[in-house]
Amino acid sequence: MSDQGFEWHRRSDLAPGDQEQRGVGLKLIGYLTGLGLAVILTATSFFVASTDLVWEPSIPVAIIVLAIAQMGVHLVFFLHITTGPDNTNNVLALAFGLLIVFLVIAGSLWIMANLNHNMLPMDQIMRMQR
Amino acid sequence: MTETTFDHAHGDPNRLRGMQDVVAAHEGPAPKRIVTGYGFWIFLLSDIVMFSCFFAAYAVLLGNTAGGPKGSELFDLRNVAVETGCLLLSSFTCGMASIAAKARNRLYFQLAMAVTCVLGLAFLAIEGREFAALVMRGDGPSRSAFLSAFFTLVGCHGLHVSAGILWLLTMMAQVFAKGFRADIERRFLCFALFWHALDIIWVAVFSVVYLLGSAS
Numbered sequence: 001m002s003d004q005g006f007e008w009h010r011r012s013d014l015a016p017g018d019q020e021q022r023g024v025g026l027k028l029i030g031y032l033t034g035l036g037l038a039v040i041l042t043a044t045s046f047f048v049a050s051t052d053l054v055w056e057p058s059i060p061v062a063i064i065v066l067a068i069a070q071m072g073v074h075l076v077f078f079l080h081i082t083t084g085p086d087n088t089n090n091v092l093a094l095a096f097g098l099l100i101v102f103l104v105i106a107g108s109l110w111i112m113a114n115l116n117h118n119m120l121p122m123d124q125i126m127r128m129q130r
Numbered sequence: 131m132t133e134t135t136f137d138h139a140h141g142d143p144n145r146l147r148g149m150q151d152v153v154a155a156h157e158g159p160a161p162k163r164i165v166t167g168y169g170f171w172i173f174l175l176s177d178i179v180m181f182s183c184f185f186a187a188y189a190v191l192l193g194n195t196a197g198g199p200k201g202s203e204l205f206d207l208r209n210v211a212v213e214t215g216c217l218l219l220s221s222f223t224c225g226m227a228s229i230a231a232k233a234r235n236r237l238y239f240q241l242a243m244a245v246t247c248v249l250g251l252a253f254l255a256i257e258g259r260e261f262a263a264l265v266m267r268g269d270g271p272s273r274s275a276f277l278s279a280f281f282t283l284v285g286c287h288g289l290h291v292s293a294g295i296l297w298l299l300t301m302m303a304q305v306f307a308k309g310f311r312a313d314i315e316r317r318f319l320c321f322a323l324f325w326h327a328l329d330i331i332w333v334a335v336f337s338v339v340y341l342l343g344s345a346s
Contacts (some may be wrong), residue, residue, distance in 0.1 A: 007229055008167060011321055014164070015164045015165050015167025015168060015171075015319060015336050016168065016170075016171040016323060017165075017167060017228075017319050017322055017323045018167065018319070019328075024229055024232075024233055025194065028226075028229060030299070031222055031225040031226065031229070034222075034225075035218070035219075035221075035222045035332060038218055039218065042218065042237035042333075044216055045337060045341055046207065046211055046214075048341075049207065049342075049345050050207060050342040050344075051346060059345050060342055062343075063337050063341045063342055063345070064338075065338065067333055069336070070333050071330050072335070074221070074326060074329060074330045074333065075330070076245070078221055078225060078303045078326040078329070079323060079326050079327070079330075090168065090170055090171055093168075093171055093172055093175055094171075094175065096175070097175035097178055097179060098232075100174075100182070101179060101182040104179065104182045104183055104186050105182055105185055105186045105189065107186075108189070108190055109186065109189055109190065110188035111181060112190045122174070
């Protein structure tokens with residue numbers, strides 16, 4: 001009886017890292033796909049960083065885009081966070097976490113750049129202290 | 131009692147004896163596995179938020195080298211590529227271990243975990259060597275604000291990997307001694323999440339610190 005109840009829950013909710021009931025082969029293919037995509041993305045970003053073939057100002061943007069793509073690959077294929085209805089709680093928590101991460105990083109950079117911009121040059125500060 | 135429930139109760143009296151109907155009508159609390167995994171996921175996200183603070187500090191202090199070396203003069207990208215390969219492969223073998231745990235295969239589980247452990251130790255060894263070389267040359271964390279932020283960020287990730295390896299070894303011992311009990315499986319689920327999350331943070335580290343640092 002309790003087994004049936006357990007099975008019923010299994011179909012309705014997933015822990016992060018959980019997968020739906022699938023065979024070993026399918027799971028293996030999932031991890032292999034994730035590994036392959038991650039290797040391709042990593043190799044591309046190392047290549048972009050060390051080559052002269054790419055237009056230089058575009059390199060930082062390319063690296064950041066590749067990094068975000070790779071994090072997505074890791075989330076989907078390794079941590080099994082998907083957009084399915086059984087994953088709503090996990091995705092909502094992730095979205096909140098991303099919001100905080102964005103606020104912390106973008107906010108710090110913005111505020112500190114502003115302060116740097118408004119600060120007197122170092123030699124002038126020295127002169128005022130004399 | 132409404133008309134519908136009355137109808138339902140008399141529609142199929144036999145089904146009322148089974149638990150299925152009761153379970154289907156009231157979901158009840160989620161099983162422990164779901165709750166544990168979700169709680170650990172929240173912890174991981176808070177860990178990521180903490181790392182984002184270190185990333186913010188690093189980005190702000192990037193230019194404050196105090197006359198010392200810049201990132202592009204310090205980083206050896208080949209080292210970083212090997213480190214990345216180690217961690218990525220270890221994430222994959224950790225996935226293999228979770229497949230083996232689902233299939234209740236002890237031999238493959240211990241094998242995959244052992245490979246994961248070796249790859250993690252290789253990562254730590256390379257990182258330790260890099261840190262030691264930097265400190266020997268006098269470019270330790272006290273050299274400039276940039277280097278302080280660098281050592282804090284990358285070292286914090288390294289500490290997480292060390293803790294992960296300790297946890298990995300205890301998981302191997304627990305499965306060896308107690309088998310795939312339900313509570314052990316929950317612990318392993320949390321460990322696998324932790325290990326994969328470390329890899330995600332490393333993606334951010336090698337992109338932002340090493341690749342962007344040596345590109346600029």
